[in-house]
Amino acid sequence: MSDIMRPISIEALLNWITEEFKRNGTIFGIRKFFKAVPKKTLSLFGEQMETPVGPAAGPHTQLAQNIIAAYLTGARFFELKTVQVIDGEELPVAKPCINARDEAYNVEWSTELRVPEAYDEYVKAWFVLKLLSREFDLGSPDGFIFNMSVGYDFQGIQSSKIQTYIDDMKDASSTPIWEECQQAARKLLSKFTRIDESYLTQISPNVSRSITLSTLHGTPPAEIERIAMHLLKEKHLNTFIKCNPTLLGYEYARKTMNQLGFDYMEFDDKHFVEDLQYEDAVPMLARLQKIADGQHISFGVKITNTFPVDIAQNELPGKEMYMSGRSLFPLSIAVAKKLSDAFSGKLQISYSGGADIFNVKEIFEAGIWPITVATTLLKPGSYQRMDQIAGVLASLDYPTHVAVDLEKLSSLVTKANTQARYQKSIKLPITPKMDQKVPLLDCYTAPCRGTGGCPIHQDIPAYLRYVSEGKYLDALKVIVDKNPLPFITGTICAHPCETKCTRQFYEGAIDIRGVKLEAAEHAYDELMATLKKPTRRENAAKTAVVGGGPAGISAGYLLAREGMPVTVFEKADTIGGVCSQIVPEFRISMASVQKDVELAKLMGAEFKTGQAAPSLEELRAQGYENIIYAIGAWKHNNLHLEKGTAINSLEFLKATRENPNANPYGEHIVIVGGGNTAMDCARVAKRLPGVKKASLVYRRNKRNMPADEEELYLVIEDDVEFLELLAPVSLENGKLTCEIMELGARDASGRKKPMPTGRFTEVLADTVVAAVGEKIDTEFFQALGIHTDARGRVLVNPETLETNLKGVYVIGDANRGPATIVEAIADATKAADNICEIHNKNYERANFNIDRAVPRAKRGLLVAEDHSMTQSERCLECSTICESCVDVCPNRANVVIQVGGNPQIMHIDRMCNECGNCETFCPYASAPYKDKFTLFNTEDDLYNSTNQGFYVVDPEKRICLVRFDEQIETIILSEGNLTIPNGLLDMMETVIEDYAFCLAN
Structure with missing residues (x-):
């Protein structure tokens, strides 16, 4: 494993493309190729582009294969990754460098290659696109545009390294890589069907005639103008200047992020003070536009240069990162509006910053183009998302000149500040990962x-x-x-x-x-x-289930289905537990609960209601060999008030379910708590007759409440009042006194701790309902002789849920404390499976x-x-196809290998820069770039890595150098190997036999 990318030679690149397509009908994993609308183009820089969209300067335009993948899926405008005088190993890029789970963050600057290497990659990509466009009839060979990006200071841009890069991009004909491209294409000409010698000689070496100036935050206005003057007058390049949201001012940016729920983003006014100011930007842009007009070349701005925020929760290594994606869109589109207003809609805008399928049509119809994307391509689906975007844009009418529609742009700004799509969830995110490591083989999973x-x-x-x-x-x-x-x-x-x-x-x-x-x-x-009711097993042991809630019903169903005699005892008159006694009727009807009960009865479960279950001794005496306690967690935690008392949440919910039209609680009901039970209480209170206000009091804010996100939104829809950052102190004379809290430093969970301020406020409260948690009836179990721990929790065998008493089990809330219904079913399954084998794998996906x-x-x-x-x-049917790590790798370093008809994932070391994006989206708690079986292209690479993987020493003799279980050995595949699993041996054999194109340098 190494973050040093090793570019693929043009000959190996062309061989890879042709051989992969011949074998799989794919190119770098792209299965569906975008075909442009014939003769439909948009003019820019005196060039033509078939779609006004492509990848932004970043991870998707760093290597030739990245650009190729983007073209195949519909990109026709390529903003090449920025080059600067600091490059290669001198560039301080911490790894991992990307986190794109929701809004995206990165700590990248510019290309991680040396500038001459980056140049070669761009020329190779240009040349290959000329071939692919014709070979596969994907569009005109002249239907795409390469746009250079350079930074960040005048002295660096004047260096011979960058000057040579710019000049050679304008005309590559005399460079070694151009000759290499021509020779490789001639050598492999037989692999193509629509390419001939004549066509090769006609390929233009003029790779780029435009440039985007990437301004590092803090670049002085005079420096920006000086560089732009150089690019316009001396290099005669069509020029865009990147502008970023700091033009909006700190107050606007902070207010917008807060209102949209991104209040957790930490940034100060540093960049807003140091960066280009709006008052300086407008006259500077006007001066540069005048110079460009005089030179008869294009000039405009690129929005946006991302947005700097602090690294506060170890999202990435370092102290500062750059934010992009959906959270950037409201800021970027506001910058576009502000500048468009200043220039009456006549300023050309190249747009990035949260562009995706949900807004790209409106951006384009507002007169803003070309459009580049990055964050959306970093998510599952990746490059294939480009196909959808390109398809939408290709269906629209193309303009003939720059004309921003200020009214449409204003509408877009309004939508960005009001649509749910650009608002952050009110809850802290839950990890999408499973708590297990990705296997080397057969990793597809849902x-x-x-x-x-x-x-x-x-x-x-x-x-x-x-x-x-x-x-x-x-x-x-x-x-x-x-x-x-x-x-x-x-x-x-x-x-x-x-x-x-x-x-x-x-x-x-x-x-x-x-x-x-x-x-x-x-x-x-x-x-x-x-x-049909199952046949009762002969001489089967009887089971008593004490408690008729979700856990008890489930245990009764599962055992009865296996032909086991089972009786469920419920002291209430109805079966269902919290579902029939506590959860409000408007959330789940009694009829729905009883349908599940009838299903258990049909299986043969017997239910006895209306009285307490017999004692353990009595149940034993009645012949029950197994007893399952599913009695829930009905004891409540007390809310300690200096004065006054609160009523218990379960008692409140039970009473209001029995009689929802009675209100002995008054006009103002306050619920203390932030869990799901508190949300139920609040929604019930809001519906009671005569209630003027139902309020929720919690010592943290909404984002830090333990309630499910869905429950929070339902409470908000019911117009319940949220009183955040309040801790109850006393209840007296219809008023609840609360201490005002503030959020301090983050704890281990990432939540900010509530800290007392010594300031107080009063809340109108005729009744206070305490929803501060329920607990297990420890005394009940101790009286039975069941062992409990120091916290009062029942001690059970975690695999069977059997207690220290033989044949006695505890399941559901009685085992876990307040838990979920599906966890209660899981507990019932464990206990029942220990009593008799449960056959519940009859419909597996396999x-x-x-x-x-x-x-x-x-x-x-x-x-x-x-x-x-x-x-x-x-449904994406991930258990059939889970290739997220393949999708989201910009460099295509994770590939699908068909081994014996089954798809397997292999990582290719040379193509990986350890950006970390595959780790974000792998469903396992793993990083595929570290944890999947890896192909190394040199022996040194294998020894410089810790990955399990192989290097093919001699493909003809099938000799491989392999690391497996931290051991490195040389093996001959034809002789087999007892220490390495056959599946991995088959993978190596398959690579040599069918994917040899991956081996070449």
């Missing part, structure tokens, strides 16, 4: 069903696919195979699966819970009609024969709000 996702590991992609096909009964069979509560979980499940859904990196996670309910509602009656082309076609396709695609159809 994180929604994995560790940290669905606790019962339901085959979610299977039932989503069935629902998408209208096969509701098949879907429900998949669901109830592991989930006895399809209605309850389809309605109020906490859906941790959705926090792992890969689709969240597109336009939002799939409503998996909603699809489950859809299947249940459509197929319940049919399922009940087709199910049984499905799925064409991989179908889910692959979805990758890169983002779904607009008005799209007709259903929730179930949005």
